[in-house]
Amino acid sequence: NEIKVFCPATVANVSCGFDVLGVALDSVGDEMIVRKVPQKGIKITKLTGQDLPKETLNNVAGVAGNAFLLASDYDGGFEIEIDKRIKPGSGIGSSAASSAGAVWAMNHLLGNPFSKTELVKFAMEGERLASDVAHADNVAPALFGGFTLVRSYSPLDIIDIPAPSELYVTIIHPQIEIKTSDSRKILKTTISMETGIKQWGNVGGLVAGLFKQDYDLIGRSLEDHIVEPIRSILIPGFDEVKKVSLEAGALGSGISGSGPSIFAFSKWEETAIKVGDAMKTVYDKIGIDYEIHVSKIN
Numbered sequence: 616n617e618i619k620v621f622c623p624a625t626v627a628n629v630s631c632g633f634d635v636l637g638v639a640l641d642s643v644g645d646e647m648i649v650r651k652v653p654q655k656g657i658k659i660t661k662l663t664g665q666d667l668p669k670e671t672l673n674n675v676a677g678v679a680g681n682a683f684l685l686a687s688d689y690d691g692g693f694e695i696e697i698d699k700r701i702k703p704g705s706g707i708g709s710s711a712a713s714s715a716g717a718v719w720a721m722n723h724l725l726g727n728p729f730s731k732t733e734l735v736k737f738a739m740e741g742e743r744l745a746s747d748v749a750h751a752d753n754v755a756p757a758l759f760g761g762f763t764l765v766r767s768y769s770p771l772d773i774i775d776i777p778a779p780s781e782l783y784v785t786i787i788h789p790q791i792e793i794k795t796s797d798s799r800k801i802l803k804t805t806i807s808m809e810t811g812i813k814q815w816g817n818v819g820g821l822v823a824g825l826f827k828q829d830y831d832l833i834g835r836s837l838e839d840h841i842v843e844p845i846r847s848i849l850i851p852g853f854d855e856v857k858k859v860s861l862e863a864g865a866l867g868s869g870i871s872g873s874g875p876s877i878f879a880f881s882k883w884e885e886t887a888i889k890v891g892d893a894m895k896t897v898y899d900k901i902g903i904d905y906e907i908h909v910s911k912i913n
């Protein structure tokens with residue numbers, strides 16, 4: 616009647632795939648305990664780690680959980696305890712981890728009545744609360760694991776993509792907060808045909824590279840001609856972090872989700888650690904605190 620789940624952090628967009636590509640991290644995430652109770656509705660009974668609202672309608676796990684309950688014929692409810700380790704506004708899917716973790720656990724406790732894609736739909740309601748837009752590129756990888764592509768939002772069509780066996784991600788989180796809702800407002804709503812051609816070439820290249828386990832192709836495809844040029848202005852040291860990452864051997868690098876975290880992919884763990892050391896030097900010089908994570912991609 617109770618389950619403890621690991622709710623992974625995620626890197627959305629993965630440079631070229633704004634709102635459609637995402638990947639789950641193996642070793643960074645929240646923990647959550649979900650309990651089946653006879654009382655109807657969702658109650659967040661404990662929330663540690665971060666200062667976030669516990670009221671069901673103001674908490675992404677509560678809102679995602681309500682969407683789940685509404686679609687379910689179960690007539691009881693759930694209690695949730697959240698140990699939040701991912702900082703909100705860090706760009707590694709903090710809200711998605713809670714939304715996805717809650718609905719995954721509830722589904723499990725009821726004997727899995729819903730498919731993963733249906734769970735993505737419920738978890739997207741948590742994202743709507745957090746960022747004003749119900750994007751799926753964090754909750755999909757959090758629920759499916761590994762890389763996912765949102766091929767279509769309407770109807771929702773999620774494709775899981777295999778990851779090559781030696782792919783690692785390094786994430787540096789400079790300790791500033793950027794709200795996804797704010798960093799979406801500054802984006803342009805139209806692109807030129809020329810930009811589109813470059814962008815979908817890279818999306819196709821990245822997906823092909825993952826399937827073919829072609830690390831160089833993956834690296835070449837980590838380019839974003841639409842969002843990164845605008846958002847990177849909000850992230851101190853961005854160009855420098857990217858430059859030193861590539862010099863240290865990374866395949867490619869970009870903004871993680873809506874930032875300020877920056878990610879880099881590497882072949883081999885050793886390289887990913889070296890990339891992290893190189894990234895650190897940039898923020899040591901500027902004088903901004905940071906957290907760094909290295910994670911395998913499964």
Ligand code: HSE
Nearest residue numbers: 627634752795872873
């Ligand atoms: N695709 C979303 C964005 C991800 O970039 O706004 C937010 O984590």
